[in-house]
Amino acid sequence: MVYKVFVLVALVAVTLGTPSRYSPTNSYGHPSALVPLSVGRPAYNFNYAVKDYNGNDFGHQESRDGYNTQGSYYVQLPDGRLQKVDYYVNGDSGYVAQVGYEGEAQYPVYQPAPSYQPAPSYG
Incomplete structure (x- = not known):
């Protein structure tokens, strides 16, 4: 409260x-x-990054001066690859992005969990 x-x-x-x-x-x-x-003309820069013990790994960086904006962001995907997006916006050009991947996708072999078996009851 x-x-x-x-x-x-x-x-x-x-x-x-x-x-x-x-x-x-x-x-x-x-x-x-x-x-x-x-x-006046908008102008700024910012960035951040997160990497913690749970496996989260992501970040973003952007800068702007007037109508020219450019930046990139990245994220660690569950399959082990790193996805990175580089982008820019210049005036009325709209959002133009280029997406890339680093690493090889890893798919672990499926291991089913043991099923639950009730304990015998005596009575």
């Missing part, structure tokens, strides 16, 4: 502390529908 209250208080604090992206008045200075504030 304490955790839920903490999360709720944190969300309210973030909401109240976030500046508005919109101007409360239009270009004539009159209150009206929300009008977006002008912003």
Whole structure:
């Protein structure tokens, strides 16, 4: 319960502390529908990677400058291969991706589990 209250208080604090992206008045200075504030060219870089003791291995890297976005992501597949996707978006070109695989797929031989046999009852 304490955790839920903490999360709720944190969300309210973030909401109240976030500046508005919109101007409360239009270009004539009159209150009206929300009008977006002008912003510069979007530019950012980010990346992350996860590799843990359970066998999870995945990550993502992306950079953007204006309308030019490029990046890649990868994931370790259950069959042992690594799937990697390189992509880019430039203006209205849409999402263009190239998918590749590293390694050889491994399929272990099926070993059925022993079936359950009830213990004899004496009575």
